[in-house]
Amino acid sequence: MNYEVTATRKRPRTFDSLVGQEFVVASLRNSLKSGRIAHAYLFSGPRGVGKTSAARILARALNCPNGPDAEGCDDYPGSEEIARGTAIDVIEIDGASNTSVNDVRQIKDEVLFAPTTSRYKIYIIDEVHMLSNSAFNALLKTIEEPPPYIIFIFATTEIHKVPATIRSRCQQFTFRLIPVDDVKRMLAAVAGEMAVQADDDALFWIAKESTGSLRDAYTLFDQVVSFSDGHITLEKLRDKLGLVGLEYLNSIADAIAAGDGHAIVELTEEVLFRGVSVEQFTIDLAEYFRSILFIQKGIHKESILGYSPDRFSGKMLKTLTDTQVEHALELCLSLYRAIRYSMNQRFDLELV
Structure with a gap:
């Protein structure tokens, strides 16, 4: 067949x-x-x-x-x-x-x-x-x-x-965009039909990445199944698709909150060494700062943040003001626009 x-x-x-x-x-x-x-x-x-x-x-x-x-x-x-x-x-x-x-x-x-x-x-x-x-x-x-x-x-x-x-x-x-929770529910049903084990975090990431398009979610799901060996995890998604990962973002956020420039550069080096592009790193970093800003503004809905609020850097939430986080987000957005015409994208990232 x-x-x-x-x-x-x-x-x-x-x-x-x-x-x-x-x-x-x-x-x-x-x-x-x-x-x-x-x-x-x-x-x-x-x-x-x-x-x-x-x-x-x-x-x-x-x-x-x-x-x-x-x-x-x-x-x-x-x-x-x-x-x-x-x-x-x-x-x-x-x-x-x-x-x-x-x-x-x-x-x-x-x-x-x-x-x-x-x-x-x-x-x-x-x-x-x-x-x-x-x-x-x-x-x-x-x-x-x-x-x-x-x-x-x-x-x-x-x-x-x-x-x-x-x-x-x-x-x-x-026709409206399909809510993340509905997309995730449909993906879970498909995983069950295909006898594929899928972690909740991984399905949530696929649903969020599809930005409201169920067809895009199914297409990405098929790609993920092809390399998951019957078990879809967020770790596999991160390694195979070139994502930063929440643990690295939290470590970078902690280093920013502590003002530890040396740690920031070392963590950035680790992320880029794993094959994450500067563009993807900038996108993930901007989304992270966006979520931090929402938490500071009292928005705790998981479908908006991407994760539960307690999984984000507590040190950054306690140390930085919302104005500082807004500035960090603006820097990421400016960087995303600039790297398309950059002579060396990594230099621009390190400067930010």
């Missing part, structure tokens, strides 16, 4: 399996239950949060043999083809590679023909913001007054690039 990546294997197939998009799911279900089917939908939001999956689920629900089904209807002939994006009456188009007015004119010609086997002929246009202005203009009349069997579902990561004339003709749904 061919290997299937987790992001594809775990792609949502029903409304219930769309993680973190409760408002969108409730709105689409209510629309299906009431029979108020729009002729054009516009899904916007960050990458990897379920826009294309939601479009396919909606397409299956609309073409359910017993009428539009608010539960997603996943067991009729043709539903599998829709889920895979190969159905004859559900046409998926990549807006990034079909940008010209001629591509849109072809769609305008095709919509004159009724669906072959389904109730609706549905066009799912991904990355719709990549269409040219001429292509958008050519679409206007078709979107506004399509044949009764035609439905358009647009998806975009950059809603501001979609002309207002298009947006005003669509029902708009905004």
Whole structure:
């Protein structure tokens, strides 16, 4: 059996399996239950949060043999083809590679023909913001007054690039970033299915690193599984992916609080010797100072800090004021911008 990546294997197939998009799911279900089917939908939001999956689920629900089904209807002939994006009456188009007015004119010609086997002929246009202005203009009349069997579902990561004339003709749904706790829960479930042991800290790091994109989290998880030997730990992540690690950051923070420049230089040398890039070191250091600043401001939520507050340097929290930590954070941010054009990144890091 061919290997299937987790992001594809775990792609949502029903409304219930769309993680973190409760408002969108409730709105689409209510629309299906009431029979108020729009002729054009516009899904916007960050990458990897379920826009294309939601479009396919909606397409299956609309073409359910017993009428539009608010539960997603996943067991009729043709539903599998829709889920895979190969159905004859559900046409998926990549807006990034079909940008010209001629591509849109072809769609305008095709919509004159009724669906072959389904109730609706549905066009799912991904990355719709990549269409040219001429292509958008050519679409206007078709979107506004399509044949009764035609439905358009647009998806975009950059809603501001979609002309207002298009947006005003669509029902708009905004997809949000998926909370870290939800991503971590999904990763834990996948680890269980794959019989992979995963430490809580390691899963939390993967979830946090995905920045709200479940697809990115699954992709990173697959990479980690490949070198984890059946047990994912934060230590393995640190060594294989070139991360600084909390213990080193705490040691550096203690040295900063003590004003021990010699220890700071030695610790920096150890981190860089382990293969951590100056850029990654700067990012991790900035995130650490951000968490310290939040703790000083009374923010102790683990999903924001990345770890429980008691795992950060108590010496730095007691010694430095929030103004000093803010200054340290500003230095890290300035360093991150500067090292891209630096003659020697390490020199800049040591100077900071």
